[in-house]
Amino acid sequence: MNIEIYKPYLDNAKTYKGGKSKSEIKPGADLIKLSSNENLLGPSPLAIAAIRESIDTLHEYPDGNADRLCQAISEYYGDRLSTNQIVCANSGSECLEMIIRAYLDEGLECIVSTPTFMPYVIFSKKLGVTVRDIPLSAESYDIDIDGILSAVNSNTRLLFLNNPNNPTGAYLNDSDVKSLLDQLPDHVVVVIDEVYRHFASADDFSEATKWVNAGYPVIGVNSLSKAYGLAGLRIGYLYANERISAYINKLSRPFFLNTLAINAGIAALQDTAYISSTVDSVLSGRAYLFHEFGRLGLKCYPSQTNFILVRPSMGAEAFVEGLLEHDIMVRSVANFGADGCVRITIGKKEHNEALVKALENIL
Numbered sequence: 001m002n003i004e005i006y007k008p009y010l011d012n013a014k015t016y017k018g019g020k021s022k023s024e025i026k027p028g029a030d031l032i033k034l035s036s037n038e039n040l041l042g043p044s045p046l047a048i049a050a051i052r053e054s055i056d057t058l059h060e061y062p063d064g065n066a067d068r069l070c071q072a073i074s075e076y077y078g079d080r081l082s083t084n085q086i087v088c089a090n091s092g093s094e095c096l097e098m099i100i101r102a103y104l105d106e107g108l109e110c111i112v113s114t115p116t117f118m119p120y121v122i123f124s125k126k127l128g129v130t131v132r133d134i135p136l137s138a139e140s141y142d143i144d145i146d147g148i149l150s151a152v153n154s155n156t157r158l159l160f161l162n163n164p165n166n167p168t169g170a171y172l173n174d175s176d177v178k179s180l181l182d183q184l185p186d187h188v189v190v191v192i193d194e195v196y197r198h199f200a201s202a203d204d205f206s207e208a209t210k211w212v213n214a215g216y217p218v219i220g221v222n223s224l225s226k227a228y229g230l231a232g233l234r235i236g237y238l239y240a241n242e243r244i245s246a247y248i249n250k251l252s253r254p255f256f257l258n259t260l261a262i263n264a265g266i267a268a269l270q271d272t273a274y275i276s277s278t279v280d281s282v283l284s285g286r287a288y289l290f291h292e293f294g295r296l297g298l299k300c301y302p303s304q305t306n307f308i309l310v311r312p313s314m315g316a317e318a319f320v321e322g323l324l325e326h327d328i329m330v331r332s333v334a335n336f337g338a339d340g341c342v343r344i345t346i347g348k349k350e351h352n353e354a355l356v357k358a359l360e361n362i363l
C-alpha cells in the first residue's frame, strides 16, 4: 500500500486556477485588468481608513468568530437576516468549500450547470463526490430545470445555482427558482451563489434571502471581493436558516478572519455611497459596452453582472492575445465550459473606452 496517497480521488483532483495577477502576465507593465471581475474603482475609502486604524492592534488576536462582522451583515440586511443566520469565512470560495464539506462525501452527489463557476465541481471532486452536470442550453445558456430535476436521486445532497452566473452573466428569476425549489425532494439543499447580486438590475432577479425566509433549505453565498472591492482581503459570508448556519459554522477555524479583513469589511458594508457609485459605474459601463460591441459586430450575451461574455469570431485565444498587446487583460473561459468565449470585466469609463479603442484595432 502506498502510504503517501490514501485517497486516489484527491490525488487525481484538479486545483482551481483563478485569473492571473498583473505581475504574472507582464511584470512592470501598466495593464488594465479586466479579467477577474474586480471593482476597478478600488477599495472603499472607509475600508482603507479602517485598515489604517487597525494596524496598531495587530499584535492582538481578532474576534474569535467574526461576530462584529456578522452583526454588520445582519444590520445591512435589516429584518431579513439575523446574526445567527450568518456565517463569515475567509472568502466566498471558502464558504463554498465549507458547504461542500458539510453536506457531501464519497458516494454522494451534487448537481451543477456548466458553464459556471468551476470550484463547485473542483471542490466536490476532492471529496470523491459524483458531480452531475446538467449543462445550460447550447445557444442561449438557459437553465434546464427539467434536466436538473431528473438528475436528482437518493444520493443527491446539493444543487448549485449561480445567480447571476459566472461566466455567462445570465440570471435566474423568481419563477425559475420557485419552480425548482417546489419540485426538489427534502434531502437536497440548494446553494445560491450570489456574489454578483449587486449588479442584477432586472426586476424579477431572485435573491436568496427571499427563499431562506420562506422556509426553503437554501444557502446564500456572498463575497466582499466583487462590489465591495476587497478581493485582496478575502472575506465572504453565507446565510441560511439558523439550523443550517449553526451546522456549517462547526467547520470554522479559530480566528479565521484577520483583524484588517473584519474592520475593513464592516466599513465597506456601511459605505453606501461607495456601493451606489460602484453599481452606477457598472450599469452605465455595461450599457456603453453593449452598444459598442454591437457596433463592432462582437457577439455578446446579456449580462446582469459586472462582466460581459463575448464570442469573438477570431477565437478566444487570439482575442485575449490581441487585447494583451494593447495591455488589456481579459479571460478566456473554455475551462468554465464556455468554449470559444471570453469574459470581459466592466471597468471605469476610461478603461471601457480604452477597451473599445483596442477592439477597433484587433477586430
Ligand SMILES: Cc1ncc(COP(=O)(O)O)c(C=O)c1O
Binding pocket: 037, 091, 092, 093, 094, 117, 162, 165, 166, 193, 195, 222, 223, 224, 225, 231, 234, 235, 236
Ligand atoms: C460565482 C463566484 N462565486 C464565488 C466566487 C468567490 O469569490 P471569493 O473567493 O473571491 O470571495 C467567485 C469569484 O470569482 C465567483 O465568480
